[in-house]
Amino acid sequence: MRKIYLSALFLLGMTVAMAQEDRKIPVETQIEKTHETTIKGKKVPYKSITGTQPVWDENGDPIASLFYTYYERTDVSNKETRPLVISFNGGPGSASIWMHLAYTGPVILNIDDEGYPVQPYGYKSNPNSILDVADIVYVDPVNTGYSRILDPEKTPRSTFFGINSDIKYLADWVNTFVTRAGRWASPKYLIGESYGTTRVAGLVSQLQNAHWMYFNGVILVSPTDMGIDRDGPVKMANYWPYYAATAWYHGQLPADLQSQDLDDIISVVEKMAVDEILPAMTKGGSLSDSEKDAIAAKMARYSGISKESILAHNLMVPTSFFWKELLRDEGMTVGRLDSRYKGFDSMDAGDRYDFDPALTSWNHAFAPAFNMYAREVLGFETDLTYNLFGPVHPWDRSNERTGYDLGTAMRQNPYLNLMVQSGYFDGGTDFFNAKYSTWQIDSNGKLKDRISFKGYRSGHMMYLRAEDLATSNEDIRQFIQNSMVKPDQPAKY
Numbered sequence: 001m002r003k004i005y006l007s008a009l010f011l012l013g014m015t016v017a018m019a020q021e022d023r024k025i026p027v028e029t030q031i032e033k034t035h036e037t038t039i040k041g042k043k044v045p046y047k048s049i050t051g052t053q054p055v056w057d058e059n060g061d062p063i064a065s066l067f068y069t070y071y072e073r074t075d076v077s078n079k080e081t082r083p084l085v086i087s088f089n090g091g092p093g094s095a096s097i098w099m100h101l102a103y104t105g106p107v108i109l110n111i112d113d114e115g116y117p118v119q120p121y122g123y124k125s126n127p128n129s130i131l132d133v134a135d136i137v138y139v140d141p142v143n144t145g146y147s148r149i150l151d152p153e154k155t156p157r158s159t160f161f162g163i164n165s166d167i168k169y170l171a172d173w174v175n176t177f178v179t180r181a182g183r184w185a186s187p188k189y190l191i192g193e194s195y196g197t198t199r200v201a202g203l204v205s206q207l208q209n210a211h212w213m214y215f216n217g218v219i220l221v222s223p224t225d226m227g228i229d230r231d232g233p234v235k236m237a238n239y240w241p242y243y244a245a246t247a248w249y250h251g252q253l254p255a256d257l258q259s260q261d262l263d264d265i266i267s268v269v270e271k272m273a274v275d276e277i278l279p280a281m282t283k284g285g286s287l288s289d290s291e292k293d294a295i296a297a298k299m300a301r302y303s304g305i306s307k308e309s310i311l312a313h314n315l316m317v318p319t320s321f322f323w324k325e326l327l328r329d330e331g332m333t334v335g336r337l338d339s340r341y342k343g344f345d346s347m348d349a350g351d352r353y354d355f356d357p358a359l360t361s362w363n364h365a366f367a368p369a370f371n372m373y374a375r376e377v378l379g380f381e382t383d384l385t386y387n388l389f390g391p392v393h394p395w396d397r398s399n400e401r402t403g404y405d406l407g408t409a410m411r412q413n414p415y416l417n418l419m420v421q422s423g424y425f426d427g428g429t430d431f432f433n434a435k436y437s438t439w440q441i442d443s444n445g446k447l448k449d450r451i452s453f454k455g456y457r458s459g460h461m462m463y464l465r466a467e468d469l470a471t472s473n474e475d476i477r478q479f480i481q482n483s484m485v486k487p488d489q490p491a492k493y
Contacts, residue, residue, distance in 0.1 A: 023383045025065045025148045027054050031379045034074070037106045037125050039132040045074045046106065046131055050378040053177060055142070055160075055169050063155045066173055067146035069096075069378060070137040070181070071106060080185040083134035083216070083480050086174060088141070088203075090195025090224075092166065093392035095145035096138040097370050099193055099221070103463040104130045104473060105138070107377070109369035115338070115464030117365035123373050128473040133480055134189070137177065141170060141199075143390035146382060162396025163227075167202035174203070175211045187216040187484055191476075194429060194460065197223035198402050205405035208413060214491075217417045217483045218406065219476060222429040222460045226403030228440045233281035235433065236316040237273045242430035243303040243322055244269040246339040249425055252304030252326060262424065262457065269302050270432060281315050319427050320352040333357065338459025339425040358459060363388065407441040410450065414491045417450045417483040421472055423462040424455055431455055452479070 030051035037044050049070040054062035076082050087104065089096045101109050101123065108126040112118050130136065140147040142160040149155050159165060178184060192200035197220040207213040230238065247253050248265050257265060280287055280295040287295075293307075296315060300307040303317075305325050310317055323334050324345075331348050335341035335358030343357025367388055374380045410416045420438055422431035438451050454475045456462035463469045485491075 025067070025146055025150075025382070025384060026052055027062050027065050027150065028052055033377070033379055035106065035377075037129070037131070039106075039127060039129050041127075042132065044106075044132050047072055047074050048378055050374070050380045052146070053173065053180075055173055057155075057159075062150060064142045064149045064160065064169075065147060066142065067140045068137055068177070069100065069105075070135070070177075071131055072135045072181075073131060079182060081187070081484075083187045083189060083484070084178070084181075084183045085130065085134045085136045085189045085191055085480075086177075087136060087138045088170075088190075088192045088196040088199050090193055090197070090199070091144065091389060091392065092141075092161075092195045092199070092395055093144055093387075093390045094195070095140045095386065095388055095390070097145065097366055097386070097388060098461060099191070099463075100138040101366060101370055101373065102461065103221075103469070104136060104191070104476065106131050107373060108469075109365055111365055111464060113466040114340070115362075115458065115461070117361060121365060121368035121372070123369045123377075126469075128470045130473055130476050130480070133477050135183075135186075137181075139170070139173070139177075141166065141392075143392050144387050145390075146380075146384050146386055147390075148384070157394075158396065161392045161394065163198065163202065163398070163400050163402070165396065166199060167206050167402075170199070171203055171206040171211060174207060175213060178213065184213075187480075188213070189217040189219065189480060190215060191219040191221065193221040195224055197221065197429075198226050198400070201226050201406040202402035204416070205402070205409045208409050214413050214415065216415050216485065217419065217479060219479065220418070220420045220434070222422055222426055222462075223420060223434045223437055224429055225433065226406070226437060227400035228403040228437050230433065230436060233278055233316070234436070236318075237278035237281055238433045238436055239317075239319060239322075239430060240273045240277055240299065240303065241266055241269045241432040242339075242424070242427060243305075243317075245424040245431075246322075246334060246427070247302070247304030247326060249340055250304070250327060250334065254301060257302070265302070266424065266455075270435075272298070272302065273432065277315070284314070323427065324350060324353050335359070335427070335459065337426060337428045338423065338461070338464075339427050340459060362461070362464075403437055403441055407443070407447070410441070410447055414493055415483075415485055417479070418447075418452070419475070419479045420451075420453045421462065421475065422453070422455055423459040423468075424457055426460040426462075428460055 033048050052065040055064040057063045089098050106129045107123050110122045190200040204218050296307045296310045299310050332342045333353040336356040338358035341358040345354040422434045456468040458465040458468045
């Protein structure tokens, strides 16, 4: 009996050991599949290359392995003129799944036309994908998606988890990928969403200055502040156009304003934020009672929250309070990342919501769709968990100046163009602060002809709304085509 028991223990131990071995990411692998889709009414044949590529240390030893998915159109023979888009999401611990499976890729997840999850979960062809005009690679940084540190006990986390260390190792990884894919001659573009905008703003500078790789364009989707200073009155005043847009969406403005188009409301409140709200906030306690009451009344008129609440915050109303306050009378909260979404808390009292109803809505639709798609279509099988959000903390945020670095890179490279895409109902990375960032990137106004801004009537992931999925992809398509350089056009001023 004792021998049987010991044998069972031995077999159990072997099974556990084998399972642990199987749950490690391969250092390097590739799986290639061929596909066909229809984009804008035309057939597009393409191949997917899914796999892992190492991150090496300074001695040339692999220390991490990054998961990626690369889509290449197969009926285009000349790669020298075929654009390559390199795509990152944010977090900073977020995988590339969001733009991969809901925005620019050839396949999107099943959601309704406003972006809400539906069952059964799954995926379908994306008729708006940019694959007709550009090849795309989606990259999962360390500890996101299937990407992992190979020996966590041996490699310091600081090698990867920080603004500048993240940029450094990813630039080296991109350099290797572009070399292996034979894409040095191709017009190249970086696209990043949310914290991914910090990442690509830094990457374009690092790749340009440390790897001598030059880009035609950078696309910032729902950008962070990218280290561009705006703390205090500037940041708080910049929120007001977003507050007005959200209040308009939920029907919380006075009737004469509610009857106007959103674009008209935004135009008025943007001017008011700079010319009236910011000066009032800057004056602080030196503002007279009558002046403070007058500006608070005007702010209330365009935000859907009471003058009394605004005065109680000395005019500087934080976003966390706004999300809780706007629909408090209805017992509802609004979302941070997409304020079209509504939720409710355990109690109506309080100064902040219990959870972001937008984010919780998205999570349960994306994970099933990607796990199905990776196995069924891409042919990538593993027992690893695909980390939508991976363990990347502590994250070193010191010496953040990626927005300024992007501006420098644009001045150094006459070919480099910038497009910003923002949702009007995004409260996490609001659209007017995004505009403010472009003004500081182009502080002397000499880059105006190479910077564009596009706004959409949705939130942080504007592409989840069917109408904006089509429009935003078309905006990228046009941006790529317009920033392509004519043959033999010199890079000079």
